Each structure stands twice: as C-alpha cells, then as structure tokens.
Amino acid sequence: MTRLHPLSAVTMALQQAITGFTIPFFLVIFLASVFDGVTTTWGFVLVPLGVLLGIGYGFAYYYRFEYEITSDTFDVQSGVFSRRSREIPYGRIQNVDVARGVLQRLLGLAVVSIETAGGGNTEATLRFVSEDEATRLQQQIRRRTAEAKNRQRTRRESASDTEAEPEPETVDDSRDRDESGRTTETQPAPTDEPERTADRDSRSDVAGVSRPQRLFDLESRELLLYAFTSFRPAAVAAVLFIFFLATDTILEYFLTVAQPVGGPTDLENGTTGSYGVLTVVSFVNGLVITYLLSVAYTFATYYGFRLGRVDDDFVYERGLIQRYSGSIPAEKVQSVTVTDNPAQRLISYAGLWVETAGYGPDSGSGSQSAVPLAASRRVYRFTENLTGVERPTFESPPxxxxxxxxxxxxxxxxxxxxxxxxxxxxxxxxxxxxxxxxxxxxxxxxxxRYVNLGYFVGTDHLVIRRGFWRRRTTVIPYYRIQTVSTRRSIFQRRLGLASLVVDTASSRTFFWATPTIYDVDLGDARDANETSRHRLQSALRDRARSDEIGFSVDFT
Known part of the structure; x- marks a missing residue:
C-alpha cells in the first residue's frame, strides 16, 4: 500500500487546525451570550485545544490513508475512527481526473479523483500526490481499464461462439508417449509470468505509455471569441456574493456613477426621478460587471484547452489558475450536441459537447466540452465524423x-x-x-422560437434541434436511447400537438434538459416514437453482434 505525499499531512493538519479553531471560537461566543456562567475566557482554553485536536486528526488521517493498484481493482483504505476499505474494479472506472491549483503547481502536487459510471459522485479522491505519481496513476489505471474492457469483450465473443458451435472434445496433452510406447507425464514448463507481467508493466509505465494523439487545440483567437461570446451563470452568483460582502462600498460606487447623469447625492435625499436614474445605472453596471466576470471565468477555465485520444478514450487538458486533465471514454458517450448562441452564429462559430453516462468532469453532470469553439463548418464536420450521422434534413413543427x-x-x-x-x-x-x-x-x-425547432429521424440516429439563445442540435444514436415518451399538455391537446421526450443514460441538469421534440402533430409524434422504438431494437441487435464502440475517436 502507498501513502499520499508527505505534504498532504501538512495541508490536512492545517485544514483541520482551522476547523478546530473556528468551532470552539464561535461556540464560546454563542454560549457566553446565552448563559451567564459561560465567559469568553473559556476560549483561551477551548480554542488551543481544538487546534491541537485538529492537527492531530490531520496527521492521523494521513497515516491511515493508503491506496494500491492491483491486477483487478484500485484499492483505497481510509478513515481515522471508522475504517473504510474500497475496491474499485477497473471495468467501472470512467475517468481519472487530475487537478492542480496555482499553489499545488508551485509545490509539485496534484489531486487525483477517480469517477465511476452510474453516478455523479467521486468514488475516491487522493489529496495530495506528486505530479509524477498523478501521471503514473492516470496512465496505469487508464491502461488497466482498457485491458478490463478488452477481456469483457473477449468473454462475450467466446460466449457467443460457444452458443453457435458445440465445443470440441479436449485432449489431455499433459502426458506424451516415449519411443517405447510408454506414457510419460509431461510437467508444465516453469513460468515467470508474474515477473514478466510486472516487468512489462514497468516498461509500459516508463517507456511504453501511449502518448495522446492530438485532435484539437483551442487557439488564442478562438479562446478570446469563446470568452466574449458566451456567458457563465456562475458569474451571477459571484456578483451576488461580492455585493453581500461589500454592500456599502458598492452602493457608494453606484451613487458616484449615477450622480453625473441625474442620480441622488445619497440614499436618504432624492427625488423619484433621481432614484429611477440610480436604478437604471445600477442595473447597467451590474450587467457589465457580471459580463466581465463571465469573460474572465471562461478565459481562465478553457485556457490551454487540448483534446486528444489514447486508445478508445478522449483525453483533455485545460485551465489557467486550476489546471485539469482527464479522459472521456468513447464507449460512455451517449449523445453529441452542437451549441451556439446568437453572437456565435453571427460570426459562424459553434461548440461541440458530448454527453456521458453518469459523471461529467466539466460540469459535475454528464456534459463535457470536446470543442469549446470553432468554425461552424468545422464543428459540423467533426460531428459527422464522430457519430457517423448522415447530413440531417430537419422537419419543422406545424x-x-x-x-x-x-x-x-x-x-x-x-x-x-x-x-x-x-x-x-x-x-x-x-x-x-x-x-x-x-x-x-x-x-x-x-x-x-419556431424557426429554431426541428428534428430528423435518420437511419441510425435521431437528431433534435431546439433553442434560440443557446441553440442545441443533439445527435442521439438509437442504441443509446433509454426511453421515448409522448407528452401532451392541456393546450397541446386542444391544438392536436404533442412533444416527444428522448431520454438517454446521461445525467441531466438545470441547464441541460432532456432532448425533446416540441409541438409536432400528434400523428407525427406517434410515428417518430414508433420508428425510434423499432430502430432501437434493430440497433441493439446490431450492437450485440458488433465490437465497435459506436463513436469514432479519430473524429478530426
């Protein structure tokens, strides 16, 4: 078993020391305000004691945390008072994400997060290991995951061959006949397979590691265009948080800016018109500040974005302040979505996102950016190469x-x-x-709203387009469809309309709703539903006989 980096003990001790200081400090203040027998002098005893206990807990957590790479699983043991042992099979691992902040890069540390399919929570987090150790873990786990998947495919093929043909009789070759006709027991040759395997693993780790094949680089011009033509909802939360921390300062700033255009001198003395001017000026300033924060956030998040491939996985790297690297298994991709907004459509640019089952490292859901921004023609060519979809001819609602x-x-x-x-x-x-x-x-x-809706029922894929402010064109292979349901509201029933909801195994969030064909004729919705169900069954049968992963990892 291997322990974390020694600096991990220091950082954990500092974190727990802060917790040990904060809890007794505020607890003593609260109790002193409620009970007469409690005074603030208790803090001189409880606070140092809490700090010492926090430091002790941090070092204990470090010595009790161990991990190991085995032949079939990645094992993690942790816990100070309650011991927890986890064995994570390689076949369930979906992504090994490596994150490095500014301070961590200066210290040569990294955080390794191991995600599994079927859930959005982190299965195991190693906080912290060295950068070399993070790279080694990422490469070894990725390779062993690929080997586990190959073994599963081989077993499926063997099972199908066994069902198709009777198994021939086995012959015992452990005995051979000598020249006199006597049978002699043939001993199997001694093997050093474990040693050879270990040597092979070692060579693989040092010199035989598959280097990523470059698929896409986000150029500086594209990064700036993406930052200035997109909006991050997190910027709104950041503005509200700043306003909460510095309300008085921000109000003074708004008053100063509004005065030259007719705003009030202060909040107590003003007219109805001056207050109206203050409201408009504050609103405009709020929008500008939020937009600038969104630009800065997008620039820092996607700085140095690179996408490549290793075997059947997409690998990515991005980030200025916080550097991320991880992988997107091609076999976990459920659908592909092309996104654009009015500003991006004006300059003929778009982005390409992939939806995966369970975890998505970019957003905490199943969404991950494969191409943040590129020329629309290039993005649509990427989409066709990645999915194999035919050029869609969209049908519009009535x-x-x-x-x-x-x-x-x-x-x-x-x-x-x-x-x-x-x-x-x-x-x-x-x-x-x-x-x-x-x-x-x-x-x-x-x-x-009407002209940006459309759908296409293809031979192997269902394509759905919707949205204006953020238009999304989603390509869904039939074999990835989980359910297809027809929904009708009261108003839709009066107009003879219906909506077709197509659900996959990818996670859904507030910003990424389930792909839906909106407001089509009831007959067309039923036809699309029936066609999708039939082609789903055909696609599943074809997939059972095929060994393809379904998405081309050489989509460029």
Missing part, C-alpha cells in the same frame, strides 16, 4: 405551433405590463404604459 408561442409570449408581456402598473402605485413612478412596448418583441420572439 405553423399552428407558432400561434401557440405568440399567445404564450403575449401573456408574458401582459404580466410585465401589469407588474409595471402595480409598481407605479407603490413607488409613485409615472408612465407605466411605456412597459407595453414589450408587446413589440412578441412576434419576433415567437417566430425565432
């Missing part, structure tokens, strides 16, 4: 669906006008009727 969107957005506009009318009665603002200008956006919004 025109009655556009009328449905027109009514839906008109109702939303009416809600906005009603809200503005209510605000005028509370705040004294006038001209609430100017909010009715939102009705001007209703017809184009309904039209853009």
């Amino acid at each position: 025109p009655i669906a556009r009328r449905r969107y027109l009514v839906r957005y008109s109702l939303l506009a009416a809600v906005v006008v009603a809200f503005a009318f209510g605000v005028t009665h509370v705040t004294g603002l006038e001209r609430w009727y100017l909010a009715a200008l939102v009705f001007v956006a209703v017809p184009p919004a309904a039209h853009l």
Whole structure:
C-alpha cells in the first residue's frame, strides 16, 4: 500500500487546525451570550485545544490513508475512527481526473479523483500526490481499464461462439508417449509470468505509455471569441456574493456613477426621478460587471484547452489558475450536441459537447466540452465524423405551433405590463404604459422560437434541434436511447400537438434538459416514437453482434 505525499499531512493538519479553531471560537461566543456562567475566557482554553485536536486528526488521517493498484481493482483504505476499505474494479472506472491549483503547481502536487459510471459522485479522491505519481496513476489505471474492457469483450465473443458451435472434445496433452510406447507425464514448463507481467508493466509505465494523439487545440483567437461570446451563470452568483460582502462600498460606487447623469447625492435625499436614474445605472453596471466576470471565468477555465485520444478514450487538458486533465471514454458517450448562441452564429462559430453516462468532469453532470469553439463548418464536420450521422434534413413543427408561442409570449408581456402598473402605485413612478412596448418583441420572439425547432429521424440516429439563445442540435444514436415518451399538455391537446421526450443514460441538469421534440402533430409524434422504438431494437441487435464502440475517436 502507498501513502499520499508527505505534504498532504501538512495541508490536512492545517485544514483541520482551522476547523478546530473556528468551532470552539464561535461556540464560546454563542454560549457566553446565552448563559451567564459561560465567559469568553473559556476560549483561551477551548480554542488551543481544538487546534491541537485538529492537527492531530490531520496527521492521523494521513497515516491511515493508503491506496494500491492491483491486477483487478484500485484499492483505497481510509478513515481515522471508522475504517473504510474500497475496491474499485477497473471495468467501472470512467475517468481519472487530475487537478492542480496555482499553489499545488508551485509545490509539485496534484489531486487525483477517480469517477465511476452510474453516478455523479467521486468514488475516491487522493489529496495530495506528486505530479509524477498523478501521471503514473492516470496512465496505469487508464491502461488497466482498457485491458478490463478488452477481456469483457473477449468473454462475450467466446460466449457467443460457444452458443453457435458445440465445443470440441479436449485432449489431455499433459502426458506424451516415449519411443517405447510408454506414457510419460509431461510437467508444465516453469513460468515467470508474474515477473514478466510486472516487468512489462514497468516498461509500459516508463517507456511504453501511449502518448495522446492530438485532435484539437483551442487557439488564442478562438479562446478570446469563446470568452466574449458566451456567458457563465456562475458569474451571477459571484456578483451576488461580492455585493453581500461589500454592500456599502458598492452602493457608494453606484451613487458616484449615477450622480453625473441625474442620480441622488445619497440614499436618504432624492427625488423619484433621481432614484429611477440610480436604478437604471445600477442595473447597467451590474450587467457589465457580471459580463466581465463571465469573460474572465471562461478565459481562465478553457485556457490551454487540448483534446486528444489514447486508445478508445478522449483525453483533455485545460485551465489557467486550476489546471485539469482527464479522459472521456468513447464507449460512455451517449449523445453529441452542437451549441451556439446568437453572437456565435453571427460570426459562424459553434461548440461541440458530448454527453456521458453518469459523471461529467466539466460540469459535475454528464456534459463535457470536446470543442469549446470553432468554425461552424468545422464543428459540423467533426460531428459527422464522430457519430457517423448522415447530413440531417430537419422537419419543422406545424405553423399552428407558432400561434401557440405568440399567445404564450403575449401573456408574458401582459404580466410585465401589469407588474409595471402595480409598481407605479407603490413607488409613485409615472408612465407605466411605456412597459407595453414589450408587446413589440412578441412576434419576433415567437417566430425565432419556431424557426429554431426541428428534428430528423435518420437511419441510425435521431437528431433534435431546439433553442434560440443557446441553440442545441443533439445527435442521439438509437442504441443509446433509454426511453421515448409522448407528452401532451392541456393546450397541446386542444391544438392536436404533442412533444416527444428522448431520454438517454446521461445525467441531466438545470441547464441541460432532456432532448425533446416540441409541438409536432400528434400523428407525427406517434410515428417518430414508433420508428425510434423499432430502430432501437434493430440497433441493439446490431450492437450485440458488433465490437465497435459506436463513436469514432479519430473524429478530426
């Protein structure tokens, strides 16, 4: 068994020491404010004691944490008071992710996370090991995982051959006849297979490691375009967190910026108009700050993005402040999605994402960027090479669906006008009727929603397109489909429409909803449902007779 890097004991002790300081400190303050018998002087005893206990626990955790690479499993033993032993079969390992922050890179350390299929949680985390050890673990586990998958495929092929043909009689070759006709027992030759295997593993680790074949590099120009033409929801949370920490400072900044254009001198003294100016200026400044944070976050996340292949796995590396590297098993890919937004479509650029079963290292779900941004023509060529899908000819929903969107957005506009009318009665603002200008956006919004919907029922793939602000074109092989269901709301039933929901084994998040064919004729939805089910069965039978992984790892 192998222990973590010695600096891991120091970092763990420091983390636990901070915890040991914080808990007694705030506990004593709380108890002193509630009970008369408790004074803050207790902290001079409890806080140092908590720090010592935290340091002791950190060092104990280090000495009790061990890991080992065996022939069939990756074993981890951990726990101070409650001992936990885990044996992770290589056949279940989906990704070995290596992360290195700025301080960790300076110290030559890395965090290794081992993820398994069927769940989004980390199965084992090694915090911390040396960079060389992280590379060795990543390469060895990746190689043994590939060997385990090859053994599984070989067993399936042997089982199918056994069912097809009767097994011939076996002949005992352990005995041979000599020249006089007597039978002599032939002893098997001594073998040093374990030693040879170990030597082979060692040579493989040193000189025989498969180097990644380069598939895609994100160039500096593409990185800047991606940063300035995309938006990260995490930037909103960052702005709210900053505002919570420095509310007074930010309010003073907004007041200073708003004063030259008619804003109030302070929050206590001002007119209705000046407060309105302050609101507009603050909103615009908030949008600009959020956008700039999004640009910085995207740039730092995808800096130095590289995608390659090792055997049947895609391998990636990215990150400026926090450097990540990991793999995407091709056999775990459920679907492929091309994404773009209005700004990216304007410059003819798009991105390519893959959906995997269970864990996705990029987002904590099943989504992982294979090509963050490239020319649209190049991305669509990548998609065709990766999936083998034929060039789709999309079918659009019936025109009655556009009328449905027109009514839906008109109702939303009416809600906005009603809200503005209510605000005028509370705040004294006038001209609430100017909010009715939102009705001007209703017809184009309904039209853009309609024209960006489409679907294609191909021979081997189902292709679904939806969305305007972030349009997604998803290619789903039939053999990856889990369920196909037809859904109809009350309004859809009145119009004779239906939506077809196509579910795969990939994880779903708030931002990545299940691929859905929206608002098609009920008959067309039933036909697509029936066709998908039949082709799913045919694809599964073909897959059972084939040894292909389904996605080309040389998609460039």
